[in-house]
Structure formats: C-alpha cells, structure tokens
Amino acid sequence: MTRVHVTGAAGYAAAEAIRLLHAHPFVEVGVLESRSHAGEELADHFPLLRSTPYRFAPPGSVAATLRPSDVVITAAGDEESRAIVPVLLARGARVIDLSAAYRTADDAAYGLSEWQRDAIAGAQLVANPGCYPTAALLALLPLRSAGAPRHVVVDAKSGITGAGRTPQAGSLFAEVSGEIRAYGLTGHRHQAEMERYLRVGGIAASVTFTPHVVPIARGMLVDAYAIFDEPLDEDAIETAFRRAYASSPFVRMLGGARAPSIAAVAGTNDAEIRVDVAGAVVRVICVIDNLGKGAAGQAVQNLNLMLGFPEESGLNDRVVVA
8 A cells, every 4th residue: 555645734625635545445644744733633623534543743754754655745835845845755755746836847747637647647746736727727728629719718716715724714704705705816826827737738828817715615616718719610619628528537528508516526526517609709617626626636636647546546435515
C-alpha cells in the first residue's frame, strides 16, 4: 500500500482529501500535519471524520517519516508549499500541491486530469488547478476545434467553502447569506491561471472573469461564453465535447431539457456540462463541487493517474450534503 501524507491538514480541502484517502482501496493514510491543531484529533474538528482514528501531527512530521515511495498532498498556503515541496521532492516523494505556488512552474505537471493525463502520470510534482479554472477549462477547452473565439466571458459562482477554513469565512457567510457577492473584480488570482492554460490548450482569446460567492456550503457553477466572428454548427460543437470527454468517467454531458445541477455533483468528483450554440456565441455551463473536482477529488484522481491505479479508485462514494 502506498502511504499518502497530507500537510496543511486542517483545511476544508485537506479534510475532504483525508476522507477520500481513508476509503481508498490502494493507499494508506500517513502523517496528517497541521501547524494550528498539532496533537488534536481530526474527529473533534470534522464531523464527517468522526469515525477515523487520525490525529494532527506537528510541522516537520511528514519530512521526518518520509520514504521515497510516499506521496504527499500539500494543502497549506503558497509560501508554506514553496518551502516544503523542494524538501519532499529531494527525498524522493511525489507531491500533489493544492496551493497556487506551482501552477505556472515548468517543472510541475498541471493537474487538470482530463486534459493532462500523460503528463500527470509521469510527474514528480503535480500542481492541482484552482477550482474556478477547473470548471472554466473543462467548459472551454473542447472549443479549440471550433477555431479562435474573439472573446471569452466566465461568470462563476462558488460555495462559501471556497473562502477557506478561516475565522473570516464565518463572518463572510453571515454577510453573504441572502445575497450573491461579486469579488476580485480588479484581478482575481485565478484569472492568470485560467488564461495561461486556455492558451496552452489553443484558445488565445481575452477573458472577462467575474467570480461570485453564494450562500451554499459547497459547489460551483460556471457560465462560460465564447464569442466567435462567424456562426458555428451546433452539432459539430456538441460532437467535439462528447469526443473530448468520451473516456472521462467523471464528466457528464447533458442535453435536451437538462441543466447542470450543483446538487447532482455535491460531494463527488463529477462535473456536469451542457453546451448550446446561438449563432456565433457558444454558452457552456459547467458545475462541480469546489471541494471535490475543484480540489481534493481531483487531487485523488491525479494520485490515481500518478500511481497507475484505475482513475475512479476511491472516488465512487459521495458525501451526503444537506
């Protein structure tokens, strides 16, 4: 069994990763490192983990017990990842980093699972995408076969867990309850990531990105609009999407009267996508769980690709979300 450690283990995404790893048939949960809760039991902080025996370990514990065959999911902030990841790599571990520290690094594979399988499988370091770029890129990358859009608009809404597990997040819920709040309007940190990997995927259009936080616990909905100079063939666009995701077990294409639903993907690693064409405008709706496909679920999917396990391993169950 491969040991998988987690640093920054007290955050929402880390807790979701631990839940998935605990049920994974081919891995063993290793050290769970937390600067803020060292020595405390996970069960006291996360109700979904109450049946587990794990305890938070102090900083430095992962590095102290690391074996070259181990994998580490680093779930702390950017600065902490920049400090610890080189140490872990030097000791032979493979790393999946959930921060933004390595998403533009040349020596890291970008962990958008459906589009980077080969690079992820051979990588020592995988930079897990942000939740907004995950949904936006899944929605837009199949359009590269349609030519060059003139402009792309990404209108995105995220559950409150996207703000992280901080004291401020509690205050934010009180402020957001009853409304939808746009934020990051002068340069959200995920915009550059989104634009970079659209270009890598062959879409060089300028992007207008508007993120919102909405008063739900978890989930993300992206309305993406690609504006072309000439009308497009709807059947050809639909075919391009279905071909792109034909071998992707976590992506569901919807049509007819069905619209993507946050309730349908909550607690899973799934994505639901619907594409419609109106003349020269393509609208794509993509929903994911921001803690699942947008963070921990995709990290475990990448873990499976790195270790040669079936892609769905440990990802078939869903958490019940009220």
